Amino acid sequence: MSNTVYTFGGNAPHTDARQKDKTVTGGKGANLAEMASIGLPVPPGFTITTEESVRYLREGADFSDALRADVATALTHIEGAVGKSLGDAADPLLVSVRSGARVSMPGMMDTVLNLGLNDATVEGLAKTSGDERFAWDSYRRFIQMYSDVVLGLDHGLFEEALEIAKEDQGFYADTEMSADDWRKLVAEFKALVEQEQGKPFPQDVTEQLWGAIAAVFDSWDSDRAKVYRRLNDIPADWGTAVNVQAMVFGNMGETSATGVAFTRDPATGERAYYGEYLINAQGEDVVAGIRTPQYLTLAAREAAGAKPLSMEEAMPDAYHELARVFDLLEAHYRDMQDIEFTVERGKLWMLQTRSGKRTAKAALKMAVDMVGEDLIDKREAVRRVDPMALDQLLHPTLDPTAPRNVLTTGLPASPGAAAGKIVLDADTAEQWAGRGDKVVLVRVETSPEDIHGMHAAQGILTARGGMTSHAAVVARGMGRPCVSGANGVSIDRDARTLRIGSMELKEGDEITLDGAKGEVMLGIVPTVEPELVGDFGTLMEWADDLRRMRVRTNAETPADCKMARQFGAEGIGLCRTEHMFFDASRISAVRQMILADDEAGRRRALEQLLPEQRADFTAIFEVMTGLPCTIRLLDPPLHEFLPTRDDEFADLADATGLGVDHLKRRADELHEFNPMLGHRGCRLGITYPEIYEMQARAIFEAACDVQAASGEAPLPEIMVPLVATRKELAILRALVERVADEVFAEKGTNVAYLVGTMIELPRAALMAGEIAHEGAFFSFGTNDLTQTTLGVSRDDSARFLAPYVDQGIFPRDPFVSLDVDGVGQLVEIAAERGRATREGIKLGICGEHGGDPASIAFCEKVGLDYVSASPYRVPIARLAAAQSALSSGE
Ligand code: PEP
Numbered sequence: 001m002s003n004t005v006y007t008f009g010g011n012a013p014h015t016d017a018r019q020k021d022k023t024v025t026g027g028k029g030a031n032l033a034e035m036a037s038i039g040l041p042v043p044p045g046f047t048i049t050t051e052e053s054v055r056y057l058r059e060g061a062d063f064s065d066a067l068r069a070d071v072a073t074a075l076t077h078i079e080g081a082v083g084k085s086l087g088d089a090a091d092p093l094l095v096s097v098r099s100g101a102r103v104s105m106p107g108m109m110d111t112v113l114n115l116g117l118n119d120a121t122v123e124g125l126a127k128t129s130g131d132e133r134f135a136w137d138s139y140r141r142f143i144q145m146y147s148d149v150v151l152g153l154d155h156g157l158f159e160e161a162l163e164i165a166k167e168d169q170g171f172y173a174d175t176e177m178s179a180d181d182w183r184k185l186v187a188e189f190k191a192l193v194e195q196e197q198g199k200p201f202p203q204d205v206t207e208q209l210w211g212a213i214a215a216v217f218d219s220w221d222s223d224r225a226k227v228y229r230r231l232n233d234i235p236a237d238w239g240t241a242v243n244v245q246a247m248v249f250g251n252m253g254e255t256s257a258t259g260v261a262f263t264r265d266p267a268t269g270e271r272a273y274y275g276e277y278l279i280n281a282q283g284e285d286v287v288a289g290i291r292t293p294q295y296l297t298l299a300a301r302e303a304a305g306a307k308p309l310s311m312e313e314a315m316p317d318a319y320h321e322l323a324r325v326f327d328l329l330e331a332h333y334r335d336m337q338d339i340e341f342t343v344e345r346g347k348l349w350m351l352q353t354r355s356g357k358r359t360a361k362a363a364l365k366m367a368v369d370m371v372g373e374d375l376i377d378k379r380e381a382v383r384r385v386d387p388m389a390l391d392q393l394l395h396p397t398l399d400p401t402a403p404r405n406v407l408t409t410g411l412p413a414s415p416g417a418a419a420g421k422i423v424l425d426a427d428t429a430e431q432w433a434g435r436g437d438k439v440v441l442v443r444v445e446t447s448p449e450d451i452h453g454m455h456a457a458q459g460i461l462t463a464r465g466g467m468t469s470h471a472a473v474v475a476r477g478m479g480r481p482c483v484s485g486a487n488g489v490s491i492d493r494d495a496r497t498l499r500i501g502s503m504e505l506k507e508g509d510e511i512t513l514d515g516a517k518g519e520v521m522l523g524i525v526p527t528v529e530p531e532l533v534g535d536f537g538t539l540m541e542w543a544d545d546l547r548r549m550r551v552r553t554n555a556e557t558p559a560d561c562k563m564a565r566q567f568g569a570e571g572i573g574l575c576r577t578e579h580m581f582f583d584a585s586r587i588s589a590v591r592q593m594i595l596a597d598d599e600a601g602r603r604r605a606l607e608q609l610l611p612e613q614r615a616d617f618t619a620i621f622e623v624m625t626g627l628p629c630t631i632r633l634l635d636p637p638l639h640e641f642l643p644t645r646d647d648e649f650a651d652l653a654d655a656t657g658l659g660v661d662h663l664k665r666r667a668d669e670l671h672e673f674n675p676m677l678g679h680r681g682c683r684l685g686i687t688y689p690e691i692y693e694m695q696a697r698a699i700f701e702a703a704c705d706v707q708a709a710s711g712e713a714p715l716p717e718i719m720v721p722l723v724a725t726r727k728e729l730a731i732l733r734a735l736v737e738r739v740a741d742e743v744f745a746e747k748g749t750n751v752a753y754l755v756g757t758m759i760e761l762p763r764a765a766l767m768a769g770e771i772a773h774e775g776a777f778f779s780f781g782t783n784d785l786t787q788t789t790l791g792v793s794r795d796d797s798a799r800f801l802a803p804y805v806d807q808g809i810f811p812r813d814p815f816v817s818l819d820v821d822g823v824g825q826l827v828e829i830a831a832e833r834g835r836a837t838r839e840g841i842k843l844g845i846c847g848e849h850g851g852d853p854a855s856i857a858f859c860e861k862v863g864l865d866y867v868s869a870s871p872y873r874v875p876i877a878r879l880a881a882a883q884s885a886l887s888s889g890e
């Protein structure tokens with residue numbers, strides 16, 4: 001065989017490095033090979049590489065000759081191992097065809113089971129299995145799945161035909177259908193296919209196989225896969241592998257079963273086997289949420305007060321074998337595993353293992369516990385936790401003392417508190433969230449089509465489905481609280497109402513979910529701030545020991561500064577002083593300053609602002625004593641502060657004694673066509689130096705006052721924005737130094753301070769060697785630097801960037817994750833040229849990228865001294881900085 005396909009299981013040759021490489025064989029394929037190689041019971045099969053799917057999609061849906069030949073050879077491997085042949089009417093081999101990308105994308109791509117059945121082989125299967133009912137049930141399942149996934153027919157048609165068939169007989173459950181009932185339904189399904197696509201259901205098993213392979217390849221580019229990729233930053237060019245594997249059957253009667261399990265609890269991290277199974281069922285029945293699955297262990301069943309027997313009780317032998325496999329897998333992978341298994345007539349088969357998705361709380365607990373168990377070391381523990389997932393822990397939780405009006409309970413599918421307006425479909429969720437509403441998405445059950453609505457919602461409530469239903473798995477992965485399978489919930493889609501028990505609610509009414517308890521409450525329940533102790537504190541300590549870069553915060557109120565310090569901030573990286581100008585008590589003075597006709601008028605208004613600004617800085621310095629505080633002088637275009645409404649002009653006319661018409665004319669004069677590239681940043685300081693003088697005075701007076709009061713001075717770092725030339729910074733540095741000298745003389749004391757600049761313009765990056773003569777530090781303002789380097793307006797980009805990301809033009813939104821190749825190059829140039837002029841020049845980043853783990857890794861590579869992030873991102877940045885230090889040391 002060439003290298004398009006790899007076989008596993010049976011007597012497959014030993015796996016090589018390529019076969020165990022997820023980038024080549026996908027997560028599922030690599031792990032199947034790994035499991036088979038350590039002797040676990042894996043049905044024999046083969047994996048088509050991700051490279052082949054990329055080639056197929058690139059070459060317009062064409063299979064290569066090498067692939068055709070390799071698949072034929074690999075198929076004989078399965079046939080040899082099982083002792084059956086695909087299409088053999090007497091004793092047919094059946095296979096499953098499943099996708100398997102590099103990372104798991106739950107429910108996003110396609111699967112076909114029972115492939116190889118046709119009008120002839122179904123009879124053979126009936127004979128060899130001795131179970132006619134099973135054979136015909138499998139055939140109808142196959143037609144249903146194949147028609148949906150490969151032929152693209154509406155699966156609702158088949159569901160409807162099945163419902164009608166059951167109703168005709170007065171049946172409730174599928175299990176009541178007899179062999180004959182299934183046989184009749186198969187005939188109906190086939191007629192449906194012929195009617196819908198104008199040709200019969202394919203009877204040729206080779207055609208079936210290639211159809212399924214093509215469908216899995218194509219599903220990589222389905223709309224829902226694209227949305228999922230965008231939300232999870234998965235590049236479009238990874239492609240998916242295809243796994244073809246001998247079928248094993250969990251639906252061969254009462255000694256057969258299928259299930260999904262985790263080696264530890266993925267919601268809490270507790271060390272307890274955790275999972276669900278269904279007797280006499282096929283895999284999809286568990287995840288689809290159609291039948292309510294049963295617990296795996298006796299303990300879990302008893303804790304939930306459930307009646308149906310656990311697997312531990314109902315099939316003790318298979319359960320103990322499964323428990324043995326769990327322990328082997330954890331010891332082998334040294335991580336919590338998420339497993340799919342099937343029991344066929346008492347024999348256990350492993351269908352999948354992968355590192356399991358987990359909540360942030362569980363991730364922390366497992367990482368810390370596994371260090372205690374000597375399974376991993378601290379460095380590995382720090383590597384294990386996704387920094388972005390910490391976000392889930394940093395937000396408020398429900399106040400335990402607040403009264404709760406509990407309407408119903410369901411399964412605690414994904415922990416956390418979520419409150420908002422009820423919405424009944426994903427599109428509405430997205431629309432309402434887009435206009436600023438907090439929403440809770442309520443569905444009978446979710447499907448992959450709902451993914452955008454789940455993302456937009458605060459939380460998800462479903463009427464059906466278990467702990468491993470689509471809603472539960474996806475919600476946990478996204479960090480959205482979720483209550484699934486809630487009792488007594490029914491939805492009237494036409495009336496847009498929701499009934500919970502006897503209570504009727506409308507779309508738009510407010511509810512609260514407690515995802516950890518599975519409770520659904522009426523109205524909005526108050527919340528409390530999180531406590532960052534326990535496993536969180538432990539892991540953060542380990543991270544702090546491992547990181548090189550410092551972590552500061554972007555904050556401009558004492559409250560934000562306090563919170564950031566609690567989260568571990570080691571200084572302020574950006575205090576945007578303009579935010580203080582918007583305060584209701586000062587906006588009038590700010591407007592008077594802006595609309596003044598001359599310098600004297602501006603100075604009069606600035607005098608009113610001085611004590612206010614001084615008070616702002618004093619309050620901030622009091623919180624941050626002993627820590628560096630980068631204060632940026634006024635940056636935004638002045639017109640942002642201008643009045644727009646008539647009543648605002650009238651108030652201003654009263655305050656200034658000037659006429660409304662005069663003020664409106666002056667406001668018109670200040671209008672700019674492209675204010676982001678206009679009269680802003682240091683250009684304000686150059687043209688209206690009195691503004692920066694006032695701000696510098698306020699900073700130094702506050703610093704001296706705090707030093708006098710507390711005995712400890714803050715370390716102000718005064719930052720000049722949007723500099724393009726050395727001269728601008730020279731002029732403004734001289735201005736700041738002059739004011740400092742004046743204030744220190746008046747106060748009879750002085751404080752240490754620095755003057756530096758932001759690097760936000762390509763010219764500044766290129767001329768950094770010159771600019772460094774004037775500035776003691778650079779802080780990379782990568783928001784503006786991205787906008788000015790790409791020539792993309794940061795205020796308008798959201799409208800067109802999503803398709804750019806979908807088409808792989810940018811791997812991620814460059815305003816969220818730094819464009820390392822382009823903007824990053826300017827950062828590197830500036831750092832290098834700045835250091836050449838001023839050895840050890842202090843370098844940091846204060847654009848939004850300072851809180852993005854991938855961008856933080858880049859900052860580590862360039863050797864920046866610190867990153868600065870908004871308060872809630874500070875712990876994320878601490879962990880990401882530690883991970884970056886670890887990987888750059890490798
Ligand atoms: C920046 O441009 O990256 C920056 C931090 O400044 P602002 O976002 O305030 O323009």
Ligand code: MG
Pocket residue numbers: 721760781783784
């Ligand atoms: Mg900026």
